[in-house]
Amino acid sequence: MIDFTDEQIERYSRHIMLPEVGGVGQAKMLEAKVLLIGAGGLGSPAAFYLAAAGVGNLGIVDFDVVDLSNLQRQIIHSTERVGMLKTESAKKTIAALNPDVNVTVYNERLTSENIMRLFEGYDYILDGTDNFATRYLINDACVMTGKTNIHGSIFRFEGQATVFKPHAGPCYRCLYPEPPPPGLVPNCQEGGVLGVLAGVIGNLQVVETLKLILGQGEPLIGSLLIYDALRTEFRRLKLKRDVNCPVCGENPTIKELIDYEEFCGLSR
Amino acid sequence: MSVKVRIPTPLMKLTDNQSEVTAEGATISEILNNLESQFAGIKERICEENGAPRRFINIYVNEEDIRFLEGEKTAVKEGDEVSIIPAIAGGSGR
Numbered sequence: 001m002i003d004f005t006d007e008q009i010e011r012y013s014r015h016i017m018l019p020e021v022g023g024v025g026q027a028k029m030l031e032a033k034v035l036l037i038g039a040g041g042l043g044s045p046a047a048f049y050l051a052a053a054g055v056g057n058l059g060i061v062d063f064d065v066v067d068l069s070n071l072q073r074q075i076i077h078s079t080e081r082v083g084m085l086k087t088e089s090a091k092k093t094i095a096a097l098n099p100d101v102n103v104t105v106y107n108e109r110l111t112s113e114n115i116m117r118l119f120e121g122y123d124y125i126l127d128g129t130d131n132f133a134t135r136y137l138i139n140d141a142c143v144m145t146g147k148t149n150i151h152g153s154i155f156r157f158e159g160q161a162t163v164f165k166p167h168a169g170p171c172y173r174c175l176y177p178e179p180p181p182p183g184l185v186p187n188c189q190e191g192g193v194l195g196v197l198a199g200v201i202g203n204l205q206v207v208e209t210l211k212l213i214l215g216q217g218e219p220l221i222g223s224l225l226i227y228d229a230l231r232t233e234f235r236r237l238k239l240k241r242d243v244n245c246p247v248c249g250e251n252p253t254i255k256e257l258i259d260y261e262e263f264c265g266l267s268r
Numbered sequence: 269m270s271v272k273v274r275i276p277t278p279l280m281k282l283t284d285n286q287s288e289v290t291a292e293g294a295t296i297s298e299i300l301n302n303l304e305s306q307f308a309g310i311k312e313r314i315c316e317e318n319g320a321p322r323r324f325i326n327i328y329v330n331e332e333d334i335r336f337l338e339g340e341k342t343a344v345k346e347g348d349e350v351s352i353i354p355a356i357a358g359g360s361g362r
């Protein structure tokens with residue numbers, strides 16, 4: 001077990017006094033390695049709370065810079081950081097919050113070329129991206145590497161969260177075998193979102209990540225949580241593994257990573 | 269048979285912004301046809317031309333995905349809740 005400093009015992013005292021966490025759980029958190037894909041709406045609150053909790057090793061992948069229109073929800077950034085790389089901004093905020101956390105930044109767009117390298121060394125992948133191309137890429141790479149994918153998505157006043165643990169439960173393609181064709185789903189920019197919804201869903205992703213690290217409770221494996229902010233309602237739907245899933249099924253047809261054309265908010 | 273149908277945000281412009289509507293029918297197919305008669309254009313957003321739900325949309329009766337029941341032929345009973353759940357990508361990065 002880790003030898004805590006007096007400062008750490010004080011910092012994490014409200015965790016350590018929880019029987020489900022304790023010193024052992026806090027040590028697990030300090031040793032955990034979580035990769036956040038995106039430091040945007042979902043990634044900002046997620047990185048912030050993971051750091052506060054003392055999750056000791058955070059990787060952050062993002063190639064974007066902070067824009068004034070981000071600050072309505074991306075709380076890890078701030079007004080004077082407009083124009084700064086989101087990864088750098090997030091790293092600064094986390095350094096100010098908790099010196100126990102090692103942050104590694106990757107100023108890269110996630111592609112089939114770099115995803116395996118970026119995943120290396122991380123136990124959990126927190127998907128906070130804003131487009132289908134990257135979501136499918138993350139899913140397939142998680143299935144291929146056996147890494148657990150903590151998934152969240154938001155649109156206007158509605159959010160979804162679930163945990164895809166390869167072979168223990170369904171994957172994203174068990175739900176939706178292929179990304180939708182452009183034009184049939186709303187573009188993320190045209191959608192708009194209640195800023196705090198990103199906080200609700202991003203933090204649900206953190207709760208699930210911490211439960212997985214601690215081995216406590218029942219993670220959202222095989223269950224889709226849907227939050228409707230206007231109705232103030234949470235619903236849970238059952239998700240099942242599809243034996244015909246093209247990536248985690250009995251006879252997978254997808255054996256290599258695919259770069260789908262991005263069509264949500266990005267022109268390529 | 270009258271059931272509640274939960275409409276996802278991206279389709280709410282077709283239901284006068286209602287997130288919950290009532291539809292009549294004994295099976296999911298009948299429910300979808302009934303929805304179309306109330307809200308013209310909604311069925312083609314949910315289904316392929318052959319009537320099967322699109323691959324990026326799942327339909328649940330209560331908590332269960334109809335793909336693991338009897339697909340569009342899945343029976344519904346009075347008081348069931350049908351949910352239409354599309355894939356949504358947003359993480360609102362931009």
Ligand SMILES: [Zn+2]
Pocket residue numbers: 170171172173174175242245246247248249
């Ligand atoms: Zn699968």
